[in-house]
Amino acid sequence: MKIIHTADLHLGQVLYQNYDRSDEHDHFFQQLKEWCKAEKPDALLVSGDVFDILIPSINTKKRFNEFFVGLQKELPEMHVVITAGNHDSASRIQADHDVWSFSNTHLIGVAPSLTVEDGWQENYIIELPAGFIIAMPFMQGDRAQQLQSLLDIIAERNTEGKPVVMMGHLAVTGLDPTGHNFEVGKIETQNADRLGKGYDYLALGHIHKPQTISHPEDCMAMDVTYPAPVIRYSGSALHVSCDEQYPHTVSLVEIDKHGGNVHIRQLRIDELRHFYTLPAMTDPAFTSEEEVLDGLKDFCQAGNRGYVRLRIEYAADISSNFNQQVYDILATYGDEVRFNPKIIWVGQPAASTMASAKTVFEVSELQDMDDPLDFIEKTKEQYPGLDFSILKEMFKEVEAEIRRFKEEGKAEKTGEKSSTAEVITETKKSDKE
Ligand SMILES: [Mn+2]
Numbered sequence: 366m367k368i369i370h371t372a373d374l375h376l377g378q379v380l381y382q383n384y385d386r387s388d389e390h391d392h393f394f395q396q397l398k399e400w401c402k403a404e405k406p407d408a409l410l411v412s413g414d415v416f417d418i419l420i421p422s423i424n425t426k427k428r429f430n431e432f433f434v435g436l437q438k439e440l441p442e443m444h445v446v447i448t449a450g451n452h453d454s455a456s457r458i459q460a461d462h463d464v465w466s467f468s469n470t471h472l473i474g475v476a477p478s479l480t481v482e483d484g485w486q487e488n489y490i491i492e493l494p495a496g497f498i499i500a501m502p503f504m505q506g507d508r509a510q511q512l513q514s515l516l517d518i519i520a521e522r523n524t525e526g527k528p529v530v531m532m533g534h535l536a537v538t539g540l541d542p543t544g545h546n547f548e549v550g551k552i553e554t555q556n557a558d559r560l561g562k563g564y565d566y567l568a569l570g571h572i573h574k575p576q577t578i579s580h581p582e583d584c585m586a587m588d589v590t591y592p593a594p595v596i597r598y599s600g601s602a603l604h605v606s607c608d609e610q611y612p613h614t615v616s617l618v619e620i621d622k623h624g625g626n627v628h629i630r631q632l633r634i635d636e637l638r639h640f641y642t643l644p645a646m647t648d649p650a651f652t653s654e655e656e657v658l659d660g661l662k663d664f665c666q667a668g669n670r671g672y673v674r675l676r677i678e679y680a681a682d683i684s685s686n687f688n689q690q691v692y693d694i695l696a697t698y699g700d701e702v703r704f705n706p707k708i709i710w711v712g713q714p715a716a717s718t719m720a721s722a723k724t725v726f727e728v729s730e731l732q733d734m735d736d737p738l739d740f741i742e743k744t745k746e747q748y749p750g751l752d753f754s755i756l757k758e759m760f761k762e763v764e765a766e767i768r769r770f771k772e773e774g775k776a777e778k779t780g781e782k783s784s785t786a787e788v789i790t791e792t793k794k795s796d797k798e
Pocket residue numbers: 413414450451452534570571572
């Protein structure tokens with residue numbers, strides 16, 4: 366059985382509220398299509414986080430449709446299995462399941478409920494001539510029993526000893542989180558022994574660094590064979606942050622038989638834009654605004670293109686229109702040098718500036734503040750370089766996300782979509798309680 370395993374496409378991602386990445390995704394899609402045509406796998410697996418947000422734009426949805434429809438037209442025999450990740454709307458992905466079932470494309474969004482009915486397993490088992498696939502989307506909490514029951518059903522059917530592949534979107538114990546915002550120990554991971562027994566290859570998504578669990582030394586090995594079972598993250602399609610200092614790949618996996626050998630080759634993804642930190646982490650940080658702006662100009666003039674994050678000494682005197690100055694410089698280079706406004710401040714603030722900058726509040730004053738932005742506004746001198754308008758936009762986005770999550774939850778409970786208007790009223794009511 367031969368599969369191509371990828372995950373975390375994050376289609377529709379807009380970085381730093383500013384930069385649409387659809388051309389980068391198209392560039393990835395072109396490569397993915399070529400690999401599928403060349404390798405002719407039995408299945409292409411996308412293990413969650415297909416989209417970056419719950420309700421992707423029409424343009425994003427259109428590109429998704431065009432790509433996967435095109436792929437099926439060219440390779441009608443190949444099965445494509447797409448599961449929902451935590452970034453996706455489970456019910457929206459699931460809603461498209463029936464339409465795509467006219468092709469060999471399987472969209473699985475909703476995880477099995479905890480009160481399951483007889484025969485629920487059939488929604489997650491895909492039987493191919495070459496082997497079995499369990500298409501498990503993102504799910505909350507421990508589902509050891511459910512996973513094992515799926516694997517048990519396959520064990521019974523698998524009289525010919527065909528390979529068994531299970532998909533998942535989760536954080537497994539022992540993973541390397543480099544490039545993510547969390548530290549090990551601070552995220553909830555699931556132990557591999559809670560994911561059931563009986564699969565040969567567990568095709569995971571959620572973590573952006575390609576890696577095979579319990580083989581950290583082989584993380585960058587381009588061609589390697591292990592005895593089954595193997596647990597692997599294919600890694601994301603594109604870099605999602607400046608901290609991802611590793612190549613991105615898709616995994617081409619061949620399994621000879623159930624309980625046999627798993628042969629993994631990594632296919633290196635060529636990315637349209639790269640991520641830079643300026644100055645590089647090994648060099649001293651910028652010490653003044655002038656130095657930053659000059660450094661940035663040099664960077665652009667040297668022909669570099671991509672996303673740029675800056676490192677500046679905390680003590681540097683940065684004017685309030687700093688970001689605008691940066692954008693003005695970058696405007697000269699079209700859209701091709703892209704600014705990450707999250708600056709890395711190097712060094713500690715001097716004790717004296719800390720004391721003078723600290724704003725003192727009465728308790729009653731704090732109690733009156735019901736908007737976190739009020740608090741930040743009143744203390745913003747403490748955050749040099751802070752762009753208040755960007756922050757405001759980010760808060761708005763978080764608020765919208767929370768609202769969508771509530772809407773999703775409600776839709777899933779009642780089995781129908783509720784209007785946004787209803788949800789807003791509900792949120793307001795609960796605020797008062
Ligand atoms: Mn994820």
